Amino acid sequence: MSRTEATPGAHRQGRDEPEAPRRRSKRRSRPRGLVNTFVGYSILIFFALVFLYPFVIQLANSLKSEPDAAANPLSPIPHPVSFAGFERIFEGTNFPLWLVNSLLVTTVITVGRVFFDSLAGYALARLRFRGRQAIFAGVIAVMAVPGVVLLIPKFLVLNQFGIYDSYTALILPIIVDAAGVFIMKQFFESVPASMEEAARIDGASVFRTYWSVVLPMARPALITLTILSFQGSWNEFPHTLVAVQDPDLFTLPRGLADLVSGSLGAARSTH
Amino acid sequence: MSRKRSAVRGGEAVAGWLFVAPVVVILGLFLLLPILMALWVSLTGWNGQGSPFRSGVPFVGTDNYASLLTEDGLPRQDFMTSIRNNLYYVLLVVPIQTALALGLALVVNQRMLKSKGFFRTAFYFPSVTSSVAISVVFLFIFANSGAVNALLGMVGIQGPVWFNDSRGLIHILLDTVGVNSPPRALVDHGMLSLTWWDWLAGPSVAMSAIIALVVWTTSGTFMLMFLAALQNVPQQVEEASLIDGANRWQRLRFVTIPMIKPTVFLVLTLGLISTWHVFDQIYVMSQGNPAKTTLTPAFLSYRTAFKDFEYGRGAAISFVLFLIIVVMTLLQRWILRERKS
Known part of the structure; x- marks a missing residue:
C-alpha cells in the first residue's frame, strides 16, 4: 500500500524520479541488504513454524496411536496411521x-x-x-x-x-x-x-x-x-x-x- | 423545500424505531435486564433454588462485597489470589504480545519480502480458531510427554509437569540465587489475606503455559493492526531519516513508533482490557488449579456461582471485575490525554 501511495506524488515530479531513491539505497547497501534479507527470512520462518507447527502436530497426533503419540510428540508423520481416535469420536461420543x-x-x-x-x-x-x-x-x-x-x-x-x-x-x-x-x-x-x-x-x-x-x-x-x-x-x-x-x-x-x-x-x- | 423534505422523510420516525426495535429489545432483555437482576442477586444470599425474586430469599445487603474486600477469610483469600494471578498474567501478556505483534508487523511489512501473504496468514491463523480447540491443542503440547518437554529434552532440560506445577516464577528465580526459604518478614506480614511472600510469587509454571498460549493466539490480531498502521506511514518520511543517517534502531524509535503511536496505544488498551477477561483457556486447561495459581476473577466468579452455588458472591465478583475493567479503561484514557497535551 505504501508503494502505491508513493507513486502519485512521484508522477507529479517527473518520470525518472521514483527510480532514483531506490537505486541509490541499493547501491549503498547491497551486502547489508543481503544480510537483512537473510535475517528477515530466518525470523519469519522461525515464527511461521511456531505459529503453524502446533496445528501440524495436532493433526498428526489425531492419526497416531496412543503409544506413538506419547513417544514421538514432535513428529509430523503418524506411524502407524490409526483412525481409532476418529472412530471413538464419531461412535463413542x-x-x-x-x-x-x-x-x-x-x-x-x-x-x-x-x-x-x-x-x-x-x-x-x-x-x-x-x-x-x-x-x-x-x-x-x-x-x-x-x-x-x-x-x-x-x-x-x-x-x-x-x-x-x-x-x-x-x-x-x-x-x-x-x-x-x-x-x-x-x-x-x-x-x-x-x-x-x-x-x-x-x-x-x-x-x-x-x-x-x-x-x-x-x-x-x-x-x-x-x-x-x-x-x-x-x-x-x-x-x-x-x-x-x-x-x-x-x-x-x-x-x-x-x-x-x-x-x-x-x-x-x-x- | 420543507414540503419535499417531509415527503422524503415521511414515516422515518416510525421506520427508524421499527428498524432498531429488534436490537433494542434483545439487548434490553438479555443484557440490561440481566445486569439489573444480577445487581439484586449480588445483594442476596440466593442459592439457586427457585426464583431469586421470591420473598424467602435472604437479603444480605453488601455482605457479599464485604466478604471479598474487607473481611478476612477464605472468600477474600481466594479473590485476592485470583487478582494476584491475573495481575501477573496482565504484566506478562500485554508487553510480550505487543512487542511480538509489532516485531512481526515490521518484518512482514518489509518491501523486498517475498510471499508476504503466506507469512501474514500463518501469523494470523491462530487468531481465528476456537479458543476451546486451541486450548486443547496446547494441553497436549504442554503435556508431560508433549512437544514442549520433548523440545526441552533435546537441549538437555528436564521439562516441568506444566499443569501440576504451582511454583511461582519469582520464587523459582529466588531459589536459584540461593533464597531457599522465605524470609520471615515476608511470611509474617501481608496484605488483604495474602502474605507478602504469596503476593510476590510471580505467575506459576502452569500460568506461564496459559500465558504462552494467549500470547500465541492474540499476537496475530494485533500484528494486523500494526501492519495497517505501518502501511499508512509515508515512505518519504522513512527515506528522509535514511538520508539523515539514522540507523535501524533510531528509525524505529524516533520515526516509525511515533508515527504509529495511536495504534500502539490502541493495542495496549485492548490488551489491558481483554487480559482481564481470560476465561475459556482457564476453564479448559486448568480450572484454576494447581493450588489456585491459575484462578482468575472471571473463572472464580463462574465457579463460586455454578459450582459452590453462592450466586450472590459470584455476582459480586463479576461486578468488582467489571469495575476493574472500567478503571483500566479510564486510566488508559487519562494517560492518553496526558500524552497529547
Whole structure:
C-alpha cells in the first residue's frame, strides 16, 4: 500500500524520479541488504513454524496411536496411521450431534446478526427519529460490557424466562450484537445518500429502499459482518456454558470442553 | 423545500424505531435486564433454588462485597489470589504480545519480502480458531510427554509437569540465587489475606503455559493492526531519516513508533482490557488449579456461582471485575490525554 501511495506524488515530479531513491539505497547497501534479507527470512520462518507447527502436530497426533503419540510428540508423520481416535469420536461420543447443533446455531445467529445489525445500523446512520442519539450511545456502552461478567446475569434471565436449556437460550440472547450494529452504522455513513434519496423521491417506502437499494450496495460490509458473525458464533463458548446443560444441546466448543474436562482430563492427571 | 423534505422523510420516525426495535429489545432483555437482576442477586444470599425474586430469599445487603474486600477469610483469600494471578498474567501478556505483534508487523511489512501473504496468514491463523480447540491443542503440547518437554529434552532440560506445577516464577528465580526459604518478614506480614511472600510469587509454571498460549493466539490480531498502521506511514518520511543517517534502531524509535503511536496505544488498551477477561483457556486447561495459581476473577466468579452455588458472591465478583475493567479503561484514557497535551 505504501508503494502505491508513493507513486502519485512521484508522477507529479517527473518520470525518472521514483527510480532514483531506490537505486541509490541499493547501491549503498547491497551486502547489508543481503544480510537483512537473510535475517528477515530466518525470523519469519522461525515464527511461521511456531505459529503453524502446533496445528501440524495436532493433526498428526489425531492419526497416531496412543503409544506413538506419547513417544514421538514432535513428529509430523503418524506411524502407524490409526483412525481409532476418529472412530471413538464419531461412535463413542455425541460428536455428530454437536456438529449439527453448531451448524444450526451458527447459521441462525449469522443470518440474524447480519439482518438485524444492518437494519439497526442503517436506521442509526440515515433515518432521523427521536431517541436515535440515545440508542447509539447505548450501543456503544453495551460494546464496553465484557462478556465474562455477564455469565451469571445471563443465566438468571434465561432461568427466569423459563428458556434455560433450549435452542432458544443458545440462539436468542446473542442473535444481535452491538459491535455489528456499530460496524454497519459506520459503513452506511461512509456511502453517499443520493441513491436512496432518489429511490425515496420515486416513492419507495423506507423498508423497500433499504431492501432493494441500500443492501445491494452494502455488500462489502455485509460480507465482513457475515464472516465476523460466523466466526464469533462458531467459536462461542462461555454463553453455551450458562445457556444449556443437556449434552444433546451442546455445540462443538462446549462438547469439546466437556470431553477434555471429563475423560481426557482424567487421563491427563494420571500421566 | 420543507414540503419535499417531509415527503422524503415521511414515516422515518416510525421506520427508524421499527428498524432498531429488534436490537433494542434483545439487548434490553438479555443484557440490561440481566445486569439489573444480577445487581439484586449480588445483594442476596440466593442459592439457586427457585426464583431469586421470591420473598424467602435472604437479603444480605453488601455482605457479599464485604466478604471479598474487607473481611478476612477464605472468600477474600481466594479473590485476592485470583487478582494476584491475573495481575501477573496482565504484566506478562500485554508487553510480550505487543512487542511480538509489532516485531512481526515490521518484518512482514518489509518491501523486498517475498510471499508476504503466506507469512501474514500463518501469523494470523491462530487468531481465528476456537479458543476451546486451541486450548486443547496446547494441553497436549504442554503435556508431560508433549512437544514442549520433548523440545526441552533435546537441549538437555528436564521439562516441568506444566499443569501440576504451582511454583511461582519469582520464587523459582529466588531459589536459584540461593533464597531457599522465605524470609520471615515476608511470611509474617501481608496484605488483604495474602502474605507478602504469596503476593510476590510471580505467575506459576502452569500460568506461564496459559500465558504462552494467549500470547500465541492474540499476537496475530494485533500484528494486523500494526501492519495497517505501518502501511499508512509515508515512505518519504522513512527515506528522509535514511538520508539523515539514522540507523535501524533510531528509525524505529524516533520515526516509525511515533508515527504509529495511536495504534500502539490502541493495542495496549485492548490488551489491558481483554487480559482481564481470560476465561475459556482457564476453564479448559486448568480450572484454576494447581493450588489456585491459575484462578482468575472471571473463572472464580463462574465457579463460586455454578459450582459452590453462592450466586450472590459470584455476582459480586463479576461486578468488582467489571469495575476493574472500567478503571483500566479510564486510566488508559487519562494517560492518553496526558500524552497529547
